[in-house]
Amino acid sequence: MTLQSQTSELLPGFEHTAFDSNAVFRVLLDALSRPGRIYDLPVSVATPDGLNATTTATLLAMADMDTTIWLSPSCKTKAANDHLKFHCGCPISDDVVMADFAVARMDDDLSFVSRLSVGNAEYPDQSATLILMVDEISNAPAMKLTGPGIKDSHDLEIKNLPASFHVWRAENHHLFPCGVDVIFTSPTQIVALSRTTRIEVI
Amino acid sequence: MYVAVKGGERAINNAHRLLAEQRRGDKKVAEIQTDQIEQQLSLSVTRVMAEGSLYDRDLAALAIKQGRGDLIEAIFLMRAYRTTLPRFAFSKPIKTAEMDVSRRISATFKDLPGGQILGPTFDYTHRLLDFTLMANGEELLDAPSGDQPVDEHMPRVLDDILNDEGLIQDEPVPGDDTAPVADLTREPIKFPAGRDLRLQNLSRGDEGFVLALGYSTQRGYANSHAFVGEIRYGTVSVEIEPEELGFAIDIGDIELTECETVNKFKGSKTKLPQFTRGYGLVFGQNERKAISMALVDRAMRADEMGEQIMGPAQDSEFVMEHSDNVQSTGFVEHIKLPHYVDFQGELELVRRMRTEVEERLAKLEAESAQSQPEAAE
Amino acid sequence: MEQTVNYSADGATAYNFAYLDEQTKRMIRRALLKAVAIPAYQVPFAGREMPMPYGWGTGGVQVTAAVIGPNDTLKVIDQGADDTTNAVSIRQFFAKTANVATTEKTTEASIIQTRHRIPEKELREDQVLVYQVPIPEPLRFLEPRETETRKMHALEEYGLMHVKLYEDIARHGHIATTYAYPVMVDDRYVMDPSPTPKFDNPKMNDMAALQLFGAGREKRIYALPPYTKVKSLDFEDHPFEVQTWKDECGMCGAHDSYLDEVILDDQGNRMFVCSDTDYCTERQEAGHRGPQHHDQPLGNAAREKAAE
Numbered sequence: 061m062t063l064q065s066q067t068s069e070l071l072p073g074f075e076h077t078a079f080d081s082n083a084v085f086r087v088l089l090d091a092l093s094r095p096g097r098i099y100d101l102p103v104s105v106a107t108p109d110g111l112n113a114t115t116t117a118t119l120l121a122m123a124d125m126d127t128t129i130w131l132s133p134s135c136k137t138k139a140a141n142d143h144l145k146f147h148c149g150c151p152i153s154d155d156v157v158m159a160d161f162a163v164a165r166m167d168d169d170l171s172f173v174s175r176l177s178v179g180n181a182e183y184p185d186q187s188a189t190l191i192l193m194v195d196e197i198s199n200a201p202a203m204k205l206t207g208p209g210i211k212d213s214h215d216l217e218i219k220n221l222p223a224s225f226h227v228w229r230a231e232n233h234h235l236f237p238c239g240v241d242v243i244f245t246s247p248t249q250i251v252a253l254s255r256t257t258r259i260e261v262i
Numbered sequence: 263m264y265v266a267v268k269g270g271e272r273a274i275n276n277a278h279r280l281l282a283e284q285r286r287g288d289k290k291v292a293e294i295q296t297d298q299i300e301q302q303l304s305l306s307v308t309r310v311m312a313e314g315s316l317y318d319r320d321l322a323a324l325a326i327k328q329g330r331g332d333l334i335e336a337i338f339l340m341r342a343y344r345t346t347l348p349r350f351a352f353s354k355p356i357k358t359a360e361m362d363v364s365r366r367i368s369a370t371f372k373d374l375p376g377g378q379i380l381g382p383t384f385d386y387t388h389r390l391l392d393f394t395l396m397a398n399g400e401e402l403l404d405a406p407s408g409d410q411p412v413d414e415h416m417p418r419v420l421d422d423i424l425n426d427e428g429l430i431q432d433e434p435v436p437g438d439d440t441a442p443v444a445d446l447t448r449e450p451i452k453f454p455a456g457r458d459l460r461l462q463n464l465s466r467g468d469e470g471f472v473l474a475l476g477y478s479t480q481r482g483y484a485n486s487h488a489f490v491g492e493i494r495y496g497t498v499s500v501e502i503e504p505e506e507l508g509f510a511i512d513i514g515d516i517e518l519t520e521c522e523t524v525n526k527f528k529g530s531k532t533k534l535p536q537f538t539r540g541y542g543l544v545f546g547q548n549e550r551k552a553i554s555m556a557l558v559d560r561a562m563r564a565d566e567m568g569e570q571i572m573g574p575a576q577d578s579e580f581v582m583e584h585s586d587n588v589q590s591t592g593f594v595e596h597i598k599l600p601h602y603v604d605f606q607g608e609l610e611l612v613r614r615m616r617t618e619v620e621e622r623l624a625k626l627e628a629e630s631a632q633s634q635p636e637a638a639e
Numbered sequence: 640m641e642q643t644v645n646y647s648a649d650g651a652t653a654y655n656f657a658y659l660d661e662q663t664k665r666m667i668r669r670a671l672l673k674a675v676a677i678p679a680y681q682v683p684f685a686g687r688e689m690p691m692p693y694g695w696g697t698g699g700v701q702v703t704a705a706v707i708g709p710n711d712t713l714k715v716i717d718q719g720a721d722d723t724t725n726a727v728s729i730r731q732f733f734a735k736t737a738n739v740a741t742t743e744k745t746t747e748a749s750i751i752q753t754r755h756r757i758p759e760k761e762l763r764e765d766q767v768l769v770y771q772v773p774i775p776e777p778l779r780f781l782e783p784r785e786t787e788t789r790k791m792h793a794l795e796e797y798g799l800m801h802v803k804l805y806e807d808i809a810r811h812g813h814i815a816t817t818y819a820y821p822v823m824v825d826d827r828y829v830m831d832p833s834p835t836p837k838f839d840n841p842k843m844n845d846m847a848a849l850q851l852f853g854a855g856r857e858k859r860i861y862a863l864p865p866y867t868k869v870k871s872l873d874f875e876d877h878p879f880e881v882q883t884w885k886d887e888c889g890m891c892g893a894h895d896s897y898l899d900e901v902i903l904d905d906q907g908n909r910m911f912v913c914s915d916t917d918y919c920t921e922r923q924e925a926g927h928r929g930p931q932h933h934d935q936p937l938g939n940a941a942r943e944k945a946a947e
Contacts, residue, residue, distance in 0.1 A: 078656040082708040085668045089706070093675045093849045093864040122672075124665050160669075181793035185673040185682045208678050208825050209864035211847075237827065241676045254676045254864070256825065270727035342690040346654065450683035450858040453786045579784055589693045589856050593773070596694025599725055603718045603755045603914050606900055607817030607836040610882045615811055 071106035071139075073120055073147035080105075084121035091252040092241060096205040096214030098197050098251045110137035112193050114245035115163060119191075123148040123161060130159035132168045135193070163191045166220060173228050176240050184237035187255075191243045194218050197251050204260040205253070215262075216251065218244055226261055233258065285330045299323040308517065308546020309333055313587065314340025315447065315466045316347075317516050317545055334468075338588045345447070351502040354510055358520045358543070359418050363496040365547070368419045370489045370524055375423075376416035381495065382547070419492035420522045420539060430524065430537040453579050460562050460578060464555045465544055467585030475561075475575040476554030483573025484561040488523035488540060495519040495547045519544050521552035525560045528567055538567060657704040657737040663687055667705035667860070671851065674862035679824035680792070681775050686858035696729055697855030699752050699771035706767060706851070707733065707750055712740040714748035719756035719897065719914035726754070745917050755818075757839040759896045759918040762848035764865060770833040772854040775861060777821045777831040797829050800872065808877050817882070823870045824863065837871065838881045838897045844869040886911040889931030891922035 074080035083102040091099050101114045108116065110131070123129055128151045129144060136152075144150055156162055156172045164170065179187035202217035232239045232255065239255030253259070286293065300307055300323035310322040314337045322340060329335030365381025368374055394401070417423055424430040444459040451459060464472055479486060497517050501510040521542035529535025540560030542552035561575040574580050584590060655661065663685075670684035689697040707713065713733050717726040721743040729752060730741050742748050745758045754771040762768060778788045781799045791797070800821060807815040814820075820837035824830045832840060833852060843850065843863060850863040863869060873879035884898050889910040896918055898911035910931045913919035928935050 077661060079709055081661060081664070082656075086706070086708060089668070089671060089675065089849070092672050093862075122665060122669060124662055126662075126666065127669070182789045183683075184677050184680060185670070187673075189672070208867040209675070211845075211866045237677050237680055241672070256676065256678065256864075270722045270724045271731065274724055274728060274731075338692070341688040345688040346660070348660070447685075447688075449685045452683070579786065583785075588688065592693025592695065592697075593856055594694075595692065596773070599695070599754075600718045600723055601755070601834075602899055603836055603897065604818040604834050606898070606914075607838070607882055609900065610884070611813065611815065611817050615813060618812060 069142075070146050071108055071143055073143075074103065074105065074117075080117075081121045084117045087250055088118060088121070088243070088252070091243065091250050092209075092254055094209045095207065095252055095254045095257040096203075096210060096216045098199065098216075098249050101248055101250060108137065108139035108143040110135045110140035111143075111163070112245060112247045114248065114250050115191055115193055116143070118243065118245060118250070119144060119150075119161065119163070120147055123150040125149045125151070127151075127160040128153045128158045130154070130156045130162040130172075132162075132164035132172070134165050134168050135163050159188045161189050161191055163193070165193045166195070166218070166222070170222065170224060170228075173225075173240070178232070178235050178238040178240060180238065184239070187238060187240055189241050189243060191245055194244050194246050195220065197244055197246045197249050201262050204262055205257050206260075207254070207257045209254060210257070218251075226259065229253070229259060285328070294327060296320065296323040296327055299326050305547065306331075306333060306336075308548060309469060309551075310336045310340055312545040312548065312551065313337045313466050313468065314344065316340050316344040334587050334591050338591070341588055351504065353513075354501045354503060356498045356500060356516075356518075358494065358498055358518065359416075359421070361416070361494055361496040361498045361518070361520070362515075363412055363416055363494050365496070366416060366492065366494040368490070368492045370419060370491050371423075374417075374419065376413040379412060383549075416494070418522070420524065424491070424524065424537065428534070428536070430539060433539060433541075451582060453582075454565070455578055455582060457559075457563070460582065461541065461543070461555075461559060463582045463585055464542075464558055467555075467581075468587035468590070469548070469551050469554075471585050471587070471590075472554040472558055473550060475581060476557035478573055479557045479561045479575045484564070484576050485569065485572065486525045486538070486540075486557075486560045486564075486567075488525050488557055488560060490553065490556075491522045491524040491539070493519065493521045493549055493552065495549070517546050519546065519548050519552040521549065521556045523553075523556040523560060538563070654736055656709075657707050657733065658690075659687065659701065659704045663701075664705045667701055670860045671702070671705065671862065674851070674860050675849070675864045677828075678863055678867050679822075679828035679830035679861055681854075681859040681861045684858055684860050686855045689855065691728070691732070693856035694773060695725060696752070696754055696771035698853030698857075698860070699754070699769050699855075700729060700732065700853075701855060702769050702851050702853035702860060703733065703750060703752050704737075706769070707737055707739060709737070709739065711749045712742050712747055714742050714745065714751045714917075715753075716751065716756060716758070716915075716917075717754040718899070719758070720916040722916065743917055744921075745915075755834055755836075756897070756914060757835055757842045759893075759913070759915045760921075761842075762846060764847045766848040768846075768848050768850045770835075770850065770852045772831070772833045772852045772859070773856075774819075775831055775852065775854040775857050775859040777819075777829050792828060795827070797823075800829060801874075804872060805874065808874070814873070814877060814879075820879075821872050823872060825868050829872070830861065830863075830869075832869075836882060836897060837879070840869070840871045840879070841881065884911060887929055888913045888919060888922075889929040891919045891927045891932075892929040893919065893922055893927070 080103045087099045087102055101117055103117055105113055105117045107113045130153055131140060141152055144152060153159060156175050157177060159176065162176055173190060176188040176190060177186065179185060196219040198217045199215050200217035201215040205214040205216055236255055241255050242253040244251045300319050306326055307319055307322045310325055310333055311317050325336035325339040329339060363379060365383060366379045420430055444456060446459055446462055497515045499512045499515050501512055503510040523540040525538045525540055527535045527537045540556035542555030542559065544551045544555065558575050558581060562578045562581060564571050564576040571577060666685055670682045673682045686701060689700055691697060715726045715730040717723040720726065733739055734741050745760045748766060750767045750769060751758065752769040776788050778791055778800060781803055782788050804814050807813065818836045819831055819834045820840055822830050822832055822840060832843060845866050847865050849865055852861045871879040886898065887894050888896060888898060890912050893913055896913045896915055899914045901910050901912055903909055
């Protein structure tokens, strides 16, 4: 059968769907509830070319036939495409405007971010989430974060984060309650910026 | 000494046992079988399927038995089961025009192609209690068969007869029949809601609620007088088209009642007047529900028809938010759950306000006594 | 531990871990992520029909089912008490369908599902508080239409709410709202804190724990991330204040907790006890005594006097 030959090339998804999805979701929930706090990926997953482990786990946990994924050209390998289609059953769109989750590498051309859906005043939840793959996350004082979820303030550093990101993010923050939430994924760690988070670049 | 009430878990378990005992009733009386319910209380069964949104006669019979004949409880059981079922496929639109008809009547024409078929109906029974049923002495009479089979060609009054002359609005709107259909069990309702969502809401809505609203439209709380163009009741087949097959396969038959009403016309000096329509469709034989649904459907099209909203049946948000009897039963009955924490807050406030008023009145009294010493004598 | 749980007598029926199927959980989880990103905004979600009635906590149960994992410890309270029948019933539901540990101790719980109270003990960062919400829309009793209230939130048009509260003051001399007292969250959204007494409102402000709200019948989820500014609406000349009691808890002597009034007889005798049963028990275990505690002389004396 064709299905058989396809699956043999595919990497496995979560080992324990219910538990692994839950563990990854809890990390994402914590990360978005506590912007700037860094969390370790709680499970190990097979990673297709084009994605890293935390991004793969995030999508396995959150995406399905009801969510549209957009992958940047450097992420959109055949392996990534097949992996997500098979395990999540999610539509993968070339139109970034359609994305519920948009995935890119930090060194990609990030100009697409301004086209991400930000929701509308009555339904600000109808917005995209940006998953940005990065090399290294730390609590070095490059940015000072304040806002809901943060007691006093948090320091955060994303290695090599381009200045253009901050320009877009500052504009995005002013759209509240509309806006895009950002999840930074290093190979082993996750940190998030909620649309509410105020960033002061130090 | 005060000892707090404990033992919630044991109380709950014992309450369930008592409930089971009451459900069974007198053990000297034979236990009712679900196939008896399925066969002999068939209108209860179809109501539970309709409002439970799940076509399964055996499960509906079980739910009625388990719910001690409380149909809303049975509907709730069906819904809670339904929600756990995976979806394998979406059916093709059913074709009620090809219904195997058991009953078909039109109020708008004396006779029509395919004929008026009375079928099984309470309509002309005299409502006299039949005591032979109580004595289990029912004589089993097979209903006589007609001289000739029902006409295979049973044109629909609205689409095939009235629409020939363009006298009635087209439905579905041409080009709209392949559009995706909303499903309120899979996504939250947003307003304004499309007609697909409104019809789904009415079809699974509480029969009594839809009936009352339909009735209200006839008494001036809407202005869309209706004629029953046609009611048909019978069975239709349900088809799915698996992607890998590429053609449709029949997966079974369901019983339906469909009602189409012909309503007040619209038009203007320069636009050809046309009758408008309302639509009702419900599992099983339930003309009360199908007609009510058609009346309310038509009333809810007020916006589309540019009509003034004058009654609750025309207010889609009101109708849709209050039609579901599992929701309304839950919320109405939930006020019997403990609310003593909130009540304590109210007690505290009312006592405090009473004290303040008493103090104010006492002060006023003292002042008036001082200023009018003579009057006080 | 298994990801499916058999719980019919013959084991023939298997439901997924925590009852809901994975697709439903993902849908709820996505709504939860939006909810924490937009504090107090009501996210519509495709609420499922649960095997318990609407109004019995189906929203809270769905949120808990989406959040709970095999290593969680669940506490369920209704009116602050672990032993109220509906709290017992919901706790049993998760013990059965998710096979998780349950507790009556606030400090031991990682997830606390509640109806009408916030525990007296300060919650920690590693805890999640899940509220059962009947009517999530704080403006609903001023404007019954969802289409209208949604616009009002979009435009931050909360004048009507202030007018209502001020009318109370004009008529009664007080804001006549004692529970479900509206709050302003992070200076943006007015939120219904669920029908908790206003006594609990200050606890929501700057809370270390994540607070999640589920309304099943109304199909809305909302959230307060930790350390979020939550301010009860009030006026300069009528500042917000919480309930106070002249009495102390008859059992543990607490003066700082929310008290329930218990009617002792038909002669007008009553006493007050903590609504938070765990808080009260813990205080009693630590040796605190109220006047009606059974080992208190005063309690006995009062009893004997009543018996005469």
